Amino acid sequence: MNPNEYITGLHHLTVSVGSAQEDIDFVTQVMGMRMIKQTVLFDGTASVYHLYYANADAEVGSVWTTFPFKKAGVYGKKGSGQIEVSGFSVHPDALPFWKQHLNKHKVKNTGITERFGQKMIQFEDPSGVGIGVFGDANDSRNAWQTDEVSKDNGIRGIHGAVLSVREVEMMDKYLTEVLGFNKVGQEGQYHRYHIRDGGARKVIELHHEPDLPQGSWTFGVGIPHHMAFATANDEQSAELKAYIEGTGYTDVTEIKDRNYFHSIYTRTPGGQLFEFATSDIGFAVDEPKDLLGHELLLPPFFEHRRNEIVAPLEKITVPHYLQST
């Protein structure tokens, strides 16, 4: 099979951050994204929020999710073998706004830089997670609008991800020979790959950092956890799992029920955790589409434990557009 026929692009990016309130404030006010879901971590036994943010249409490929781990007291170590930058696309004309906006909020940033002919700004969230806004004039997805970030300037969805690796060769082979992505160039320490023809949610870069010590693979404040690619449905994910296992990467999980999609996970030779998530369920499965994110929702298999799960969680204030519902 050609896995590239099944993988339509990135589905979501997921990181561990500090406090839930700090995260909500940063992502909704500084990044200007729409909060679309309040739920909890489905793995393990600790009570940890799982917060979802997206563009105006809450569509696959625009989703950024966070696990605020500060209250659980678990901290991560940044390093190689991790996703270094979660990339979002904005219109190139919006980059001067972003520089000014980040400076206004005292968010240290790189200013406008350029790589592979594309302008971008990189910065970190309050917990230290790497984020980038990449100029892409061809991305016509609908950004969420806030008091500070207009629809024209806003984040349109995922652009791609930058992965830090100590060695390029085996991860290069994994991306091109196993997953069927296309290598499109090298610029200094950066190697760029496109899913299909590239563009919105279809760009991956390897950042060769041979001297950077290994980062942690756990959940923990300040480090990314995984990146998810989109498949259509369980049937495609099952075929993809069998295919990846057949290439020798036999540690692909069974299909897990994530309520809003079903997922398989596998560790890559670069160290990053890849997920393949289905696109046929969506975020309106447990609340109305126009009220996404207005209350804490648990999956059916956790409802009987609601009190024990909810009690330890940090008390949060959600954005104003979710408060009157």
Ligand SMILES: [Fe+2]
């Ligand atoms: Fe995920």
